[in-house]
Amino acid sequence: MDKKFEKTLISIILTIAILISIMPATIFAADSFSTASTLTLNEALSDTLENKSDVNYYKFTTSANDSFYKIELRNTEATDTISLILYSGDDATTDIYELTANVAGVDSDTRKLEQNRTYYIAVKNPYVYVGNPIGNYKLSVTEIKDDIADNFKNSQSLTLNKKVAYNLEADGDADYFKFTTTANNSYYKMELANSEVTDTVGAVLYSEDDSTTRMLDLTADKSSLDSKIIKLEKKHTYYLLVEKAYSYNSPIGMYKLSITEIKDDAPDSFNSSIKLSLNKKGTYKLNVDNDVDYFKFKTSKKGSYTITLANKSGNDSINAIIYSDDDATQNIATIKANKALKNSTTLKLKGSYTYYIAVAESYSYDSVTGSYSLTIKKK
Ligand SMILES: [Ca+2]
Ligand SMILES: [Ca+2]
Numbered sequence: 001m002d003k004k005f006e007k008t009l010i011s012i013i014l015t016i017a018i019l020i021s022i023m024p025a026t027i028f029a030a031d032s033f034s035t036a037s038t039l040t041l042n043e044a045l046s047d048t049l050e051n052k053s054d055v056n057y058y059k060f061t062t063s064a065n066d067s068f069y070k071i072e073l074r075n076t077e078a079t080d081t082i083s084l085i086l087y088s089g090d091d092a093t094t095d096i097y098e099l100t101a102n103v104a105g106v107d108s109d110t111r112k113l114e115q116n117r118t119y120y121i122a123v124k125n126p127y128v129y130v131g132n133p134i135g136n137y138k139l140s141v142t143e144i145k146d147d148i149a150d151n152f153k154n155s156q157s158l159t160l161n162k163k164v165a166y167n168l169e170a171d172g173d174a175d176y177f178k179f180t181t182t183a184n185n186s187y188y189k190m191e192l193a194n195s196e197v198t199d200t201v202g203a204v205l206y207s208e209d210d211s212t213t214r215m216l217d218l219t220a221d222k223s224s225l226d227s228k229i230i231k232l233e234k235k236h237t238y239y240l241l242v243e244k245a246y247s248y249n250s251p252i253g254m255y256k257l258s259i260t261e262i263k264d265d266a267p268d269s270f271n272s273s274i275k276l277s278l279n280k281k282g283t284y285k286l287n288v289d290n291d292v293d294y295f296k297f298k299t300s301k302k303g304s305y306t307i308t309l310a311n312k313s314g315n316d317s318i319n320a321i322i323y324s325d326d327d328a329t330q331n332i333a334t335i336k337a338n339k340a341l342k343n344s345t346t347l348k349l350k351g352s353y354t355y356y357i358a359v360a361e362s363y364s365y366d367s368v369t370g371s372y373s374l375t376i377k378k379k
């Protein structure tokens with residue numbers, strides 16, 4: 001090679017090398033949506049703002065899961081406040097929110113994002129005219145899977161009589177469940193245990209997959225539980241929503257939920273009341289507080305009948321009200337049996353006629369459960 005040409009070539013190469021080394025790094029960074037670098041979910045990335053007008057673009061694609069995404073910006077070494085803007089598309093008009101991290105500060109946001117969608121992020125100086133953030137920062141996008149869907153449509157089926165733990169993964173999480181009652185005449189005990197949630201958590205029972213059909217509420221404070229017993233329709237699907245109890249709190253953590261069936265041995269209304277035989281003791285139970293048990297019996301001949309109510313294990317006094325018809329206004333007598341005692345009444349009744357009896361606690365403010373017996377004898 002010609003010596004002179006060789007010299008020229010070397011100097012050209014050196015000039016290019018020097019030029020490259022002194023050119024602002026921003027020219028090589030991805031400075032537009034189209035050249036955004038891809039972020040790996042659940043991995044922190046370190047990057048640098050080279051000068052006050054540097055903007056770094058990133059993109060990430062959400063998974064097919066129903067997930068929350070925590071986006072965190074750490075201002076590890078930048079000399080001034082830096083900001084992060086999340087976009088739902090490769091277009092500056094699609095901004096969703098902005099995070100701002102002061103010097104040595106951190107900012108984050110956790111929320112549900114659409115499944116299988118590419119989002120964009122820009123990290124930059126939020127105050128172009130006055131700010132001067134130069135230096136390193138860290139950025140991460142963490143997927144947090146939600147165990148239970150946030151809507152009625154995809155609600156999780158609950159198995160009766162089984163306590164299971166679930167999770168409120170992030171503030172704003174709503175977990176929807178459903179369960180179907182049995183063919184029995186039953187009460188259902190609903191229990192919400194706030195096992196590890198950081199704040200008060202609530203549960204709402206709905207009779208349909210529709211938030212206007214609210215039936216009852218449970219509220220469990222931190223490290224406590226709430227339970228309620230309710231009579232539900234047979235073979236019906238009910239819905240349950242677990243979420244924050246109050247708009248101002250932000251519960252996160254594990255809770256436990258259970259629906260327990262408590263069979264009732266007699267209906268709570270005249271309709272389908274249990275038929276009692278004459279001269280035969282029938283033993284039943286007030287299965288839960290506020291249980292009412294309805295019975296009917298048919299007289300043989302016209303005459304005097306003695307009806308005995310024995311309070312066998314009830315913890316307080318109970319009543320048996322006798323009706324001449326399946327109608328609450330037609331009561332003809334009341335027998336009261338105190339705790340562990342029995343009491344009778346003798347009535348003149350019509351022949352071959354159906355009478356009704358309702359057994360319940362004596363006072364609505366008592367909480368009475370336990371067994372009792374009823375006997376109807378012709379004198
Ligand atoms: Ca959840
Ligand atoms: Ca959820």
Ligand SMILES: [Ca+2]
Pocket residue numbers: 264265266284285286287291292293
């Ligand atoms: Ca009962």
Ligand SMILES: [Ca+2]
Pocket residue numbers: 264265266267268291292293294
């Ligand atoms: Ca009952």
